[in-house]
Amino acid sequence: MIEIHLFEQLVAFAEHGTLSAAAEELHISQPALSRSMQRLEEELDVKLFERQKSRLSLNENGELTVRYARNLLLQENSMIEQIRAFDRKKRTISLGSCAPILVPEFVSLLSQLYEGMTISTEVTGDPRLLSRLQEGRYQLAILNKKPDEEEFYSCFVSSEQLYVFLPPVHPLADADGLYLKELDGQTFLLYSQTGFWDGLCRRKMPNARFLMQQDMEVLGELVANSALPSFTTDCVMRQADPVSDRVAIPILDEEAHASYYCACVKSEKARFRPVFRHYEKK
Amino acid sequence: MIEIHLFEQLVAFAEHGTLSAAAEELHISQPALSRSMQRLEEELDVKLFERQKSRLSLNENGELTVRYARNLLLQENSMIEQIRAFDRKKRTISLGSCAPILVPEFVSLLSQLYEGMTISTEVTGDPRLLSRLQEGRYQLAILNKKPDEEEFYSCFVSSEQLYVFLPPVHPLADADGLYLKELDGQTFLLYSQTGFWDGLCRRKMPNARFLMQQDMEVLGELVANSALPSFTTDCVMRQADPVSDRVAIPILDEEAHASYYCACVKSEKARFRPVFRHYEKK
DNA sequence: TCGGATTACGTGCACCGTAATGATC
DNA sequence: GATCATTACGGTGCACGTAATCCGA
Numbered sequence: 001m002i003e004i005h006l007f008e009q010l011v012a013f014a015e016h017g018t019l020s021a022a023a024e025e026l027h028i029s030q031p032a033l034s035r036s037m038q039r040l041e042e043e044l045d046v047k048l049f050e051r052q053k054s055r056l057s058l059n060e061n062g063e064l065t066v067r068y069a070r071n072l073l074l075q076e077n078s079m080i081e082q083i084r085a086f087d088r089k090k091r092t093i094s095l096g097s098c099a100p101i102l103v104p105e106f107v108s109l110l111s112q113l114y115e116g117m118t119i120s121t122e123v124t125g126d127p128r129l130l131s132r133l134q135e136g137r138y139q140l141a142i143l144n145k146k147p148d149e150e151e152f153y154s155c156f157v158s159s160e161q162l163y164v165f166l167p168p169v170h171p172l173a174d175a176d177g178l179y180l181k182e183l184d185g186q187t188f189l190l191y192s193q194t195g196f197w198d199g200l201c202r203r204k205m206p207n208a209r210f211l212m213q214q215d216m217e218v219l220g221e222l223v224a225n226s227a228l229p230s231f232t233t234d235c236v237m238r239q240a241d242p243v244s245d246r247v248a249i250p251i252l253d254e255e256a257h258a259s260y261y262c263a264c265v266k267s268e269k270a271r272f273r274p275v276f277r278h279y280e281k282k
Numbered sequence: 283m284i285e286i287h288l289f290e291q292l293v294a295f296a297e298h299g300t301l302s303a304a305a306e307e308l309h310i311s312q313p314a315l316s317r318s319m320q321r322l323e324e325e326l327d328v329k330l331f332e333r334q335k336s337r338l339s340l341n342e343n344g345e346l347t348v349r350y351a352r353n354l355l356l357q358e359n360s361m362i363e364q365i366r367a368f369d370r371k372k373r374t375i376s377l378g379s380c381a382p383i384l385v386p387e388f389v390s391l392l393s394q395l396y397e398g399m400t401i402s403t404e405v406t407g408d409p410r411l412l413s414r415l416q417e418g419r420y421q422l423a424i425l426n427k428k429p430d431e432e433e434f435y436s437c438f439v440s441s442e443q444l445y446v447f448l449p450p451v452h453p454l455a456d457a458d459g460l461y462l463k464e465l466d467g468q469t470f471l472l473y474s475q476t477g478f479w480d481g482l483c484r485r486k487m488p489n490a491r492f493l494m495q496q497d498m499e500v501l502g503e504l505v506a507n508s509a510l511p512s513f514t515t516d517c518v519m520r521q522a523d524p525v526s527d528r529v530a531i532p533i534l535d536e537e538a539h540a541s542y543y544c545a546c547v548k549s550e551k552a553r554f555r556p557v558f559r560h561y562e563k564k
Numbered sequence: 565t566c567g568g569a570t571t572a573c574g575t576g577c578a579c580c581g582t583a584a585t586g587a588t589c
Numbered sequence: 590g591a592t593c594a595t596t597a598c599g600g601t602g603c604a605c606g607t608a609a610t611c612c613g614a
Contacts, residue, residue: 004286046369054612061369068361079350087328087343311581336588
């Protein structure tokens with residue numbers, strides 16, 4: 001058994017060319033490194049270096065050993081990372097959501113129900129959300145379709161209706177309802193973390209421009225202080241202060257009405273029973 | 283970076299179930315092992331054990347870590363072995379021979395020509411001798427056919443004639459020459475390290491019985507003190523004392539006359555030039 | 565003369581073993 | 590009481606750093 005730090009030091013030497021440079025990199029003295037390399041040779045019982053009095057260099061054995069050592073070090077690091085990830089996973093619940101609206105509510109609920117667990121969330125419009133749930137990258141998902149009952153357990157959570165949010169002076173501001181295609185070609189302010197809504201808008205309005213905003217607060221400012229149309233939903237309007245004088249006009253496209261389902265893989269149904277019960281009793 | 287001996291100790295614990303048993307196996311004290319495992323947890327920053335006051339056991343993380351650790355230890359060991367083998371190979375010349383007769387002469391020659399090198403030899407009737415030469419398992423080979431000149435360099439060394447070695451009372455003892463098939467069905471004393479001769483005898487005399495002898499000295503005794511036929515060759519008779527009163531009758535089969543070639547892969551021709559020169563000038 | 569490797573030497577501390585403690589069967 | 594793990598404690602070996610030496614450009 002040869003300690004791995006000797007191999008690490010050998011690799012450092014290989015990368016720096018001299019003991020002094022490698023020693024500096026490793027935060028040890030040059031003599032210490034010199035002795036370590038001697039010990040490595042001794043323990044392997046193989047000569048690894050050409051010694052030309054004032055110049056140390058790897059011989060063929062040394063080159064080979066460096067290649068193997070790099071490999072071993074990579075493997076150990078990846079091993080340690082995987083162990084830590086495995087452990088972390090057990091103490092975190094990852095939630096993937098197709099839309100942002102329910103995320104805060106879920107974080108709060110999960111924190112209450114699963115004390116001590118870390119809740120990590122991700123909003124994505126990516127249709128692979130479901131397969132990631134299956135692969136274990138998420139333990140819970142908020143979807144806008146009820147998933148296959150063979151593989152997943154799910155329950156309805158709530159629904160959301162999309163509105164276009166227009167300044168009163170906008171030519172369409174007095175409509176009772178609009179289809180997205182009627183809005184195509186215009187320039188919108190859009191929050192960047194809208195999950196599947198983003199894809200919907202781009203699909204239905206291929207000629208529109210979207211000024212993406214990372215920050216909800218900045219978006220609010222811009223909505224309040226510009227004439228650019230933006231979007232909102234019934235849920236958002238219920239939560240947020242109605243500061244602006246904008247008018248919200250419902251989008252009539254069928255997909256503009258989303259039904260949200262909370263889902264987990266069937267094998268974890270028991271674990272998440274409290275979550276489902278919370279929504280089923282409503 | 284986590285030192286590998288900690289993983290080794292973890293595996294020992296996993297295999298023995300208790301710290302005390304594992305500590306004994308590892309030739310360290312129980313407290314030392316206890317502290318090592320605490321340090322491993324600390325350095326990984328992951329809990330690996332269930333602690334029930336007087337019983338220590340692996341939790342899920344621990345089980346996973348043990349699996350990874352076994353793997354890592356195997357890899358390190360194999361790495362060390364391969365490095366040593368690589369080094370050893372550079373200081374040993376492996377000779378594969380299809381027949382035993384030239385081996386001592388070659389060992390002596392190689393020892394003189396390549397001072398400090400270890401000479402390792404193997405006699406085999408295996409037809410893969412040539413492919414093993416190509417793969418580098420042997421650096422030199424003694425063959426009974428001249429090999430492909432595209433891939434190998436070779437030169438003629440000497441030839442050998444097979445004789446059947448009969449007691450004077452044997453019914454065929456006064457023949458001038460014999461084919462192997464005429465001897466089929468009889469029982470022979472045979473040295474076990476005869477290389478390709480062995481295969482020849484079995485092929486040409488499918489009904490013969492062979493009493494295999496590992497030890498040349500024992501074989502000599504039996505030849506001198508039994509009536510069982512055996513084999514010899516011109517080369518052997520030239521070297522050995524003619525102690526026995528047996529008669530040697532030449533075998534007339536074409537294959538009973540072997541021509542030996544010394545061969546190496548072409549890329550090593552230069553390295554072995556002294557060997558070839560030694561035989562070419564004869 | 566400087567940069568680099570090795571050798572010499574004294575020191576500190578990390579790790580060990582023994583002993584004590586606590587806990588469980 | 591026996592077994593097993595952990596904590597306490599004192600001792601020591603070993604790997605470290607500093608300093609000295611040697612060598613080559």
